[in-house]
Amino acid sequence: MTTRKTAPAATAARTGRSALRDEARRRDDRDPLSAHAARFATGGVVHLNGNSLGPPRESLVHALDRVVSGQWAPRQVRGWFRDGWLELPRTVGDKLAALLGAGPGQVVVAGETTSTTLFNALVAACRLRDDRPVLLAEAESFPTDLYIADSVARLLGRRLVVEPRGGFDAFLAEHGRQVAAAIAAPVDFRTGERREIGPTTALCHAAGAVSVWDLSHAAGVLPTELDAHGVDLAIGCGYKYLGGGPGAPAFLYVRSGLQPEVDFPLSGWHGHARPFDMAPRFVPAGGVDRARTGTPPLLSIVALDHALEPLVQTGIRALHRRSRSLGEFFLTCLGEGRPDLLRRLASPRDPDRRGGHLALRVPDADGLERALADSGVLVDARPPDLVRFAFAPLYVTYEQVWRAVNEVHRALP
The missing domain is CATH 3.40.640.10 (Type I PLP-dependent aspartate aminotransferase-like (Major domain))
Incomplete structure (x- = not known):
């Protein structure tokens, strides 16, 4: 009987990823903005898609019903003048x-x-x-x-x-x-x-x-x-x-x-x-x-x-700091055990020179988008070879970023 040995590099990579997951959880515990994510209807999906929209806040249904049932239904056209609609x-x-x-x-x-x-x-x-x-x-x-x-x-x-x-x-x-x-x-x-x-x-x-x-x-x-x-x-x-x-x-x-x-x-x-x-x-x-x-x-x-x-x-300064920090943590996780993936970065490496999203060059960008979606991570591809990861500050957490990068590692050879 032979015993299968795990390659040292693979073991080190797993250890590094585990340490980063712990770090992600520590960051979420320290940052009060992470608490906002639980108030969004994410359905357990990681939303890094900057294409059109993210998840709604769970209280949206109540807010709309307040207008429909509390204003529109009882007052109808008078709502324009009585409820500030105009x-x-x-x-x-x-x-x-x-x-x-x-x-x-x-x-x-x-x-x-x-x-x-x-x-x-x-x-x-x-x-x-x-x-x-x-x-x-x-x-x-x-x-x-x-x-x-x-x-x-x-x-x-x-x-x-x-x-x-x-x-x-x-x-x-x-x-x-x-x-x-x-x-x-x-x-x-x-x-x-x-x-x-x-x-x-x-x-x-x-x-x-x-x-x-x-x-x-x-x-x-x-x-x-x-x-x-x-x-x-x-x-x-x-x-x-x-x-x-x-x-x-x-x-x-x-x-x-x-x-x-x-x-x-x-x-x-x-x-x-x-x-x-x-x-x-x-x-x-x-x-x-x-x-x-x-x-x-x-x-x-x-x-x-x-x-x-x-x-x-929250204010735009805090929102910007949070999004920037999420993006930097994404790159830290991306390079853990896979420095080759950092060379695919199409965005400026300096966080002062970029907005709220990062882009990677991937030959089969559409394929990566589909593979990540199948694993519960939503991103979006842009032709000919870009995949974008957007870091909305209130419904994305550090642990979700870690999870997303883990799926990227699995999907990319």
Whole structure:
């Protein structure tokens, strides 16, 4: 009879992984933010998918029922006036403003999609510089941003210039006087690489161009400090790190000093100065309400409002620190016994240079996504060879990160 011997390297790797699991549990015990995870309806699944949405808070059903059974059912149309429904786009916008580094009265959740909101912002930005021929976009932008920018350029007779990340600021510095508006994102949706908002916005202003930012991959996980940086316009989705759920409405930020001038193309009746006059001619509201269009989708905005509560209570600085720490722990676990996997990192290694997610280069990215899903870990693949791991600060724990990496080790040869 022969005795099978375990290879020393394999034994060491298992020992290291076990030690990291213990460390994960210690971190969760020490960090009070880890307690939030138990309040989300995760179904036992590890949610590292930054694609569209994460799990809802378990109390969401009660919050929606409170509106449906306690307001809508007994009061019906009167709820618009008695329960603050008409003001929700602005009141929820003010909550969001606290996460975006913006003062009150500058953010609205009108109830539109991210694409519609971006279209509204880009057309308005170009109208502010009607004598300039160029709309500038970053080549690494999320595809929708490029599609909308192209449509706006064709609609307004502007020239769309698409510059790679390294050439975007250079174009502003050299040809900025031709630029009406420039659209960029503080986080690369593929790799998580950061673009600092302040320097690029300053270049826009030095050239007299209007700065427009897509905060979809930053809101709720990264400090953006819109007021401090003098950002003109910004948009972002209500899902991803904000957790508003499938199809959650987008938000729009309009710098207060710009509000009297901005002219949005989608001039709906809720953006009118006196919407219930039913006047035939549009007169824009005086503040950020002029960005509103039609009747807001009440239940969607209520769900977003509910998702924002713990985020606002925690604060963006603590949320960022937590997400950053989870990402660093992921890399520590990833390299334990498998230093080759660290060489697959497509994101910046320096945590100061990335947002809330990491990306690995994997030849069969879709296959890895499916294999992890089968083991109860949700991630998302991006063509041609990226797999993204997003670290939402309130429903992801250190032990879940350890578990996810353990499954990555099993799935990758």
